[in-house]
Amino acid sequence: MQIIHIPAFNDNYIWLVKEPDCNDCIVVDPGDAQPVLKRLADMNCQLSAILITHHHNDHIGGVEALLAAYPHAQVFAPSNARYHFSHTVVKGGVKLTPNGLQSKIRVIEVPGHTLDHVAYLADDHLFIGDTLFSAGCGRLFEGSAKQMHTSLSKIKALAPEVLIYAAHEYTQANLQFALTVEPDNVALQKYQQHVSKQRQMGLPTLPTSLNEQLAINPFLRCGENSIRDSVALELMQPLNNEIEVFAGLRSWKDRF
Numbered sequence: 296m297q298i299i300h301i302p303a304f305n306d307n308y309i310w311l312v313k314e315p316d317c318n319d320c321i322v323v324d325p326g327d328a329q330p331v332l333k334r335l336a337d338m339n340c341q342l343s344a345i346l347i348t349h350h351h352n353d354h355i356g357g358v359e360a361l362l363a364a365y366p367h368a369q370v371f372a373p374s375n376a377r378y379h380f381s382h383t384v385v386k387g388g389v390k391l392t393p394n395g396l397q398s399k400i401r402v403i404e405v406p407g408h409t410l411d412h413v414a415y416l417a418d419d420h421l422f423i424g425d426t427l428f429s430a431g432c433g434r435l436f437e438g439s440a441k442q443m444h445t446s447l448s449k450i451k452a453l454a455p456e457v458l459i460y461a462a463h464e465y466t467q468a469n470l471q472f473a474l475t476v477e478p479d480n481v482a483l484q485k486y487q488q489h490v491s492k493q494r495q496m497g498l499p500t501l502p503t504s505l506n507e508q509l510a511i512n513p514f515l516r517c518g519e520n521s522i523r524d525s526v527a528l529e530l531m532q533p534l535n536n537e538i539e540v541f542a543g544l545r546s547w548k549d550r551f
Contacts, residue, residue, distance in 0.1 A: 296398065298420060298460065300499050301334050303327040306464045307353055308501065310422055311335075312396065319343035319395025323415065323422045324462050328357030332364060341365065343395030347372035347382070348424025349412040354462065355380075369393055373404075373411040385413060405450070407443025408433030414450070419457050420502070423450070428461045429503045430486070431469030432514040434549065440542035444517070447541075451515055455506035466490050466500040472551045473513050476525045476544065482510040517541045 301309040303326055310323040311334060321344040325331050335342055342365040347355055355372075358380050362368060370382035371391060385391065387404030401416040405426045412433075415422040425433040426446055435443055450459075470487045477483060486507065490500050509515055516522050517540040526543040527534045534540050 296396075296418065296420065298502075299334070300501065301330050303330050304353060308460070308462055308464065308499065309357075310460050310462075312417070312420075313338075313340065314395065314397055317395060321346060321393050321395055322361075323460070324348055324354035324424060325357040325361055326353040326355065328360035328364075331357060331361060341395075342368045344369040344371065344393035346393070346400070346415050346422065347378075348414060348422065348426075348462070349373065349409045350375045350377050351409065351425070354424065373413045375411045387413065391415075403449055405446035407435060407438035407446045410437045410442075412438075412446075416453070416457070419454065420460060421450070421453065421457050421505075422460045424462050426450070427459060427508070427512075427514075428463060428469055429459070429466040429490075429500055429508065430473045430483075430512050431465055431548070432512075432545070435545060440545060441538050443545070444538050444541045447515060450505065451509065453505055455504065455509065457505045458502040459505060459508065460502045464499060464501070467494060472548050473511065475551070476513045476547075477516070477519075477521050479521070480511065486511045513544055514541065517544065 297313045299311040303309050307326055309325050311320050313320045318340050320340045322331055323346045371385050372382040374384045385402045389402045391400040398417045403414045405412050405414050408425045493500050513522050517537040523540045526540050529547050530543050
């Protein structure tokens with residue numbers, strides 16, 4: 296399976312997925328049609344399917360223009376009345392086989408950033424939208440801290456070799472916060488050095504492995520004493536469980 300990042304806007308990534316020896320492609324969260332159309336033309340490929348993780352415009356804004364160019368492309372998206380295009384509604388636990396892809400895709404419901412948010416797991420590749428970023432997680436625009444913590448727990452339960460394809464290049468900014476929370480984390484320090492080299496060369500920091508994120512991402516580490524103590528000190532109050540730690544951590548990041 297070939298997976299290509301297509302930059303869009305200031306920091307979005309649209310993910311293009313292609314099987315070897317096949318001219319059909321699928322794309323994930325095409326907020327802008329033009330870079331996708333250009334990449335498809337450059338690769339001499341046809342668009343066969345579109346996967347949508349949630350309803351924000353920087354993830355769906357290009358869908359209608361892509362459908363105008365490729366009217367037979369399938370669209371899969373979670374249920375939401377704000378979609379103005381025809382689509383197949385997906386729910387957690389469903390397995391899809393979009394046109395152009397041999398692998399089955401498992402849908403995982405991950406509310407928190409929005410209430411309709413889903414992720415797509417294809418083999419060991421997780422297209423996670425705005426739920427999880429490298430060294431960070433999405434803001435709680437619609438869901439609660441408890442919902443997001445539960446969603447992240449679903450991700451933590453996946454195989455450690457799973458590769459995570461987030462929709463934004465937020466890694467360097469997230470690392471500044473993560474190192475403020477957990478300055479003595481050696482894995483985090485080493486990861487920052489790696490990311491700095493990647494960005495200096497103009498390379499993306501994604502995908503990242505789940506195993507890597509379990510070592511450096513504070514939002515996946517709310518059960519660690521180092522995270523709990525740091526958040527409790529910031530809030531100047533005791534924290535009784537992981538959900539309280541996560542809620543305090545997320546509010547701290549919002550102010551950071």
